[in-house]
Amino acid sequence: MGLDVIISVIFTLALFTFVFAKDNPVYNTAEHIFVAVGAGHAVVASYWVLRNNAWDLLVTKGNTTVLLPILLGLLLFTRYIKSISWLTRPSIALIVACGAGLGLRGSIRVDFLDQIVATFLPFNSIDNIIFVVGTVATITYFFFTGTYTRAFQGRLKVLPQVGQWFMMVAFGASFGQSVMGRLAVLVGKISFLLKDVLRIGM
Amino acid sequence: MFIVPRLVTLYIMLVVCGVIVLQIERAKRGAGIKIRRIPALEAMTEVVGRATEMGRPVHFTAGVGNLTTRGAQAMMASLEILSYLSEMAARYNSKIITTVAQGDVYAVSEEIIKGAFIRAGHPDAYSPDMIRYLSDSQFAYAGGIAGIITREQCVANVMIGHFAAEALYIAESAHLAGAVQIAGTTNMYQLPYLIAACDYVLIGEELFAAGAYFGKNLVDLGALSGQDFARLFAVALIIIGVALGTVGNKWLTDFLAFK
Amino acid sequence: MRRSLPVLIAIVVGIGMVFDLFLKLPLLNNPMAEVRNWMPIMTSFAVIVGCVGLLNVHYKNIQRKRPGWYNSVILWAVMLSVIALGCTKGTRDATYSFIFNNVLVASSTTLSAVGALFLASSGFRAFRATNTNATILLISGALVMLAQVPIGEAIYGQIPNIGNWIMNVPNNAGQRGIMIASGVGFITVCLRIMLGYTRSYLGGGE
Amino acid sequence: MNFWEKMEKVDVRIIFVVVIIAIAIPLVKPLGLPMKVMPMSQQVYDYIEKMPNGSKVFLSFDYGTGSIPELEPAAKAFLTHFFRKGFKVYTMASTADGGMVSQMCMAGFEKLGKVYDKDFITLGYFAGGEAGIAAWSADAKKVFQRDARGTPIDQLAMMKDIKTVKDFTLGVTVNSGPGGYGTVEAWVRQVPIVYKTPFIVAPGGAMVANTIPYIQAGQIQGMIGGLRPSAEYELLLKEPGLGVAAMDAQSAAHSIMIAFILLGNAAYFALRKRPGARQ
Numbered sequence: 001m002g003l004d005v006i007i008s009v010i011f012t013l014a015l016f017t018f019v020f021a022k023d024n025p026v027y028n029t030a031e032h033i034f035v036a037v038g039a040g041h042a043v044v045a046s047y048w049v050l051r052n053n054a055w056d057l058l059v060t061k062g063n064t065t066v067l068l069p070i071l072l073g074l075l076l077f078t079r080y081i082k083s084i085s086w087l088t089r090p091s092i093a094l095i096v097a098c099g100a101g102l103g104l105r106g107s108i109r110v111d112f113l114d115q116i117v118a119t120f121l122p123f124n125s126i127d128n129i130i131f132v133v134g135t136v137a138t139i140t141y142f143f144f145t146g147t148y149t150r151a152f153q154g155r156l157k158v159l160p161q162v163g164q165w166f167m168m169v170a171f172g173a174s175f176g177q178s179v180m181g182r183l184a185v186l187v188g189k190i191s192f193l194l195k196d197v198l199r200i201g202m
Numbered sequence: 203m204f205i206v207p208r209l210v211t212l213y214i215m216l217v218v219c220g221v222i223v224l225q226i227e228r229a230k231r232g233a234g235i236k237i238r239r240i241p242a243l244e245a246m247t248e249v250v251g252r253a254t255e256m257g258r259p260v261h262f263t264a265g266v267g268n269l270t271t272r273g274a275q276a277m278m279a280s281l282e283i284l285s286y287l288s289e290m291a292a293r294y295n296s297k298i299i300t301t302v303a304q305g306d307v308y309a310v311s312e313e314i315i316k317g318a319f320i321r322a323g324h325p326d327a328y329s330p331d332m333i334r335y336l337s338d339s340q341f342a343y344a345g346g347i348a349g350i351i352t353r354e355q356c357v358a359n360v361m362i363g364h365f366a367a368e369a370l371y372i373a374e375s376a377h378l379a380g381a382v383q384i385a386g387t388t389n390m391y392q393l394p395y396l397i398a399a400c401d402y403v404l405i406g407e408e409l410f411a412a413g414a415y416f417g418k419n420l421v422d423l424g425a426l427s428g429q430d431f432a433r434l435f436a437v438a439l440i441i442i443g444v445a446l447g448t449v450g451n452k453w454l455t456d457f458l459a460f461k
Numbered sequence: 462m463r464r465s466l467p468v469l470i471a472i473v474v475g476i477g478m479v480f481d482l483f484l485k486l487p488l489l490n491n492p493m494a495e496v497r498n499w500m501p502i503m504t505s506f507a508v509i510v511g512c513v514g515l516l517n518v519h520y521k522n523i524q525r526k527r528p529g530w531y532n533s534v535i536l537w538a539v540m541l542s543v544i545a546l547g548c549t550k551g552t553r554d555a556t557y558s559f560i561f562n563n564v565l566v567a568s569s570t571t572l573s574a575v576g577a578l579f580l581a582s583s584g585f586r587a588f589r590a591t592n593t594n595a596t597i598l599l600i601s602g603a604l605v606m607l608a609q610v611p612i613g614e615a616i617y618g619q620i621p622n623i624g625n626w627i628m629n630v631p632n633n634a635g636q637r638g639i640m641i642a643s644g645v646g647f648i649t650v651c652l653r654i655m656l657g658y659t660r661s662y663l664g665g666g667e
Numbered sequence: 668m669n670f671w672e673k674m675e676k677v678d679v680r681i682i683f684v685v686v687i688i689a690i691a692i693p694l695v696k697p698l699g700l701p702m703k704v705m706p707m708s709q710q711v712y713d714y715i716e717k718m719p720n721g722s723k724v725f726l727s728f729d730y731g732t733g734s735i736p737e738l739e740p741a742a743k744a745f746l747t748h749f750f751r752k753g754f755k756v757y758t759m760a761s762t763a764d765g766g767m768v769s770q771m772c773m774a775g776f777e778k779l780g781k782v783y784d785k786d787f788i789t790l791g792y793f794a795g796g797e798a799g800i801a802a803w804s805a806d807a808k809k810v811f812q813r814d815a816r817g818t819p820i821d822q823l824a825m826m827k828d829i830k831t832v833k834d835f836t837l838g839v840t841v842n843s844g845p846g847g848y849g850t851v852e853a854w855v856r857q858v859p860i861v862y863k864t865p866f867i868v869a870p871g872g873a874m875v876a877n878t879i880p881y882i883q884a885g886q887i888q889g890m891i892g893g894l895r896p897s898a899e900y901e902l903l904l905k906e907p908g909l910g911v912a913a914m915d916a917q918s919a920a921h922s923i924m925i926a927f928i929l930l931g932n933a934a935y936f937a938l939r940k941r942p943g944a945r946q
């Protein structure tokens with residue numbers, strides 16, 4: 001058994017102790033190391049992005065257009081200095097606004113228009129009818145204001161109710177699908193402990 | 203100048219955004235928009251009342267998100283709910299425990315709860331012990347909450363905000379402790395678990411309605427009403443499109459799908 | 462100034478980015494492409510800022526000798542060594558890959574596996590058909606689960622087709638309804654940022 | 668205390684041990700249950716099979732280390748198919764972890780004789796999430812000044828005629844939904860909609876249900892969602908691998924899961940009728 005397997009096993013078992021005893025020292029230490037490596041890797045990956053996409057361009061190619069994003073990025077560090085922490089705001093505003101703009105322009109087609117058009121199914125099969133009714137009913141669940149809302153609370157009460165059922169089927173489906181993903185990790189771990197470590201069932 | 207295949211998208215965008223902005227502006231001028239009842243939010247009042255009766259605390263947590271990147275929108279909406287919940291708790295003289303997983307959320311929660319107790323006229327009832335920072339790592343955080351809910355015999359567990367895989371563990375622990383659970387998240391992957399294990403759940407968008415529901419946040423209220431019009435527009439389009447499709451007419455499909 | 466300049470930036474960049482998609486106008490397209498190219502740089506700084514925050518929290522733990530402070534010392538030592546190694550030798554270095562594979566991969570998969578165990582215990586202790594909604598959810602979930610595994614087919618040959626139908630018809634309808642409804646919500650969130658209605662992301666104070 | 672009351676109070680650790688044993692048994696003694704290939708996997712397989720040899724495809728590793736057991740089978744199945752068809756493969760990652768995972772995964776194919784910069788390149792991690800995707804789609808060389816091995820991008824033969832994402836015949840994301848990074852939604856919003864590049868998604872199981880509307884709306888070409896479809900894909904490739912191997916253990920684990928839900932509910936209904944029970 002190589003050093004790699006030994007270290008993997010140590011971390012696997014140390015973190016597994018959590019299910020049998022919450023808040024035990026072995027788990028706590030292993031978890032801190034895990035967090036440290038994860039965060040450290042995030043810093044390293046970011047460092048190389050900055051080095052390749054900013055520093056190299058600036059120093060070796062003399063490309064000065066990267067100066068502005070570098071400056072704005074550095075300003076983010078002022079959040080740790082109370083008196084000038086407001087200097088982070090232009091940078092945050094830029095990041096948030098860029099994300100909002102990109103999100104809005106894509107979403108209008110992806111989540112709204114295309115989805116509406118894809119629901120234009122002729123009423124010629126039971127599946128199509130279920131589909132259209134389900135989609136419309138689900139949307140009506142998310143009405144919050146206005147006089148038509150009062151209708152959905154009164155005479156048309158059945159619509160949001162049906163919508164809720166469709167959502168429950170959807171959440172159930174999502175749950176049923178996710179179980180395999182979650183169990184996959186457990187299966188992988190047990191398989192690792194059995195086959196790579198204990199060498200059973202090879 | 204205009205990219206022709208994208209024009210239809212542009213028109214639809216202008217309609218949707220236009221109606222939202224219009225409603226926000228109308229609400230700001232006091233258009234008296236009414237909001238429907240939301241059971242999970244209604245239950246919150248009930249829960250606080252019960253906490254007073256039984257002399258046991260309510261637990262609140264906003265999850266593992268932070269205020270900048272991870273689930274920031276949900277976290278901000280959640281902290282708004284915390285503000286109303288703690289004000290209610292202060293009014294009814296019941297105990298509230300808030301647990302947090304992130305440094306920035308801790309700082310803001312402290313301000314919010316302090317402010318709520320002052321607004322309710324009980325600044326002396328506030329104690330820093332009401333806010334507890336547990337850990338920024340998800341399972342350690344969840345383990346901490348499980349301990350608190352069991353030890354302090356919380357009458358209710360309100361978990362609204364951004365949750366990941368730890369959501370289930372918290373919900374299960376609270377369920378075993380017999381707490382009434384009100385949950386809510388915009389993270390659709392965690393919603394199934396919360397619905398299966400909790401008594402009341404705010405589904406996705408309902409979370410953002412809270413600000414308008416409890417408070418006098420007129421921009422929120424207007425935005426909510428604008429969104430309703432946009433959704434009504436979607437429903438209308440679907441009904442027209444389906445009707446036309448059923449009789450074999452495809453012009454609306456062709457018009458909207460033009461790209 | 463401290464608040465209005467950031468809001469102005471948000472308005473200009475947000476609206477500019479939206480119309481960048483619809484207009485062929487170099488005067489707009491070029492600066493917007495430039496702003497997009499800044500994002501990898503700026504968000505990389507943001508990641509580092511976040512990690513500095515983590516170090517900061519643990520520094521305070523050590524300074525005040527809070528319970529478990531020695532773990533914070535370990536965290537500092539490990540994190541700084543990983544950073545030093547990765548930044549000097551690169552991520553293709555043998556030692557670096559070794560740490561990544563045998564500490565990070567082993568630990569994160571273990572924590573996910575722990576999550577799976579909690580899932581199993583919740584299945585027994587918390588997933589109760591207490592009301593109509595939970596009942597529908599559990600039935601749909603159980604059928605889809607059975608459809609996922611070969612044993613479902615072994616029990617009843619039609620199970621995969623039933624699962625497939627649930628996924629493609631009622632689930633699809635529900636998901637699409639949620640998608641349209643929450644898509645409008647998402648659009649509103651973006652719009653409020655772009656038009657300066659939402660400023661909370663800038664933090665409190667003046 | 669009757670049977671159900673005892674069940675309700677059972678120590679959670681007993682449940683954990685039961686689950687672990689249930690998974691371990693089929694791993695040691697596989698049952699070899701047969702498995703049907705579902706239409707969705709067949710559709711993706713056929714789509715790729717019909718693409719011309721030598722097509723340029725990109726595959727993005729958008730998952731963290733915690734999702735390796737679930738998503739690696741899908742990534743490997745795709746790559747096997749791509750190489751079999753003689754495609755030129757460009758890999759990258761929107762998460763910091765994914766950058767490493769992609770290199771580890773490609774190292775395996777390099778051992779099988781695939782040549783760097785002829786059959787594939789690893790571009791590595793790109794920062795910026797959705798904005799990074801948008802920037803990369805518009806100008807591929809701006810976001811990656813160097814590949815993951817430190818070679819300047821202009822010196823790579825495979826990058827010569829790549830300008831925008833339109834130069835690819837197909838894009839794939841293997842995706843665990845990393846919040847703030849390149850989620851499925853972000854990819855769909857920025858690539859297939861804007862550039863009309865065909866796109867296939869391999870999401871984690873939790874996201875499969877949410878991704879289905881995109882397929883029916885024709886926004887993406889298909890999906891290999893989670894472990895079961897990955898196993899089906901391996902069967903289609905006639906190369907049973909990681910996915911197929913775990914299926915028996917999954918059968919056992921799912922049966923146990925459903926049994927627990929049924930037992931739990933039986934206990935709930937049995938005890939609900941008693942006075943003083945919590946409703």
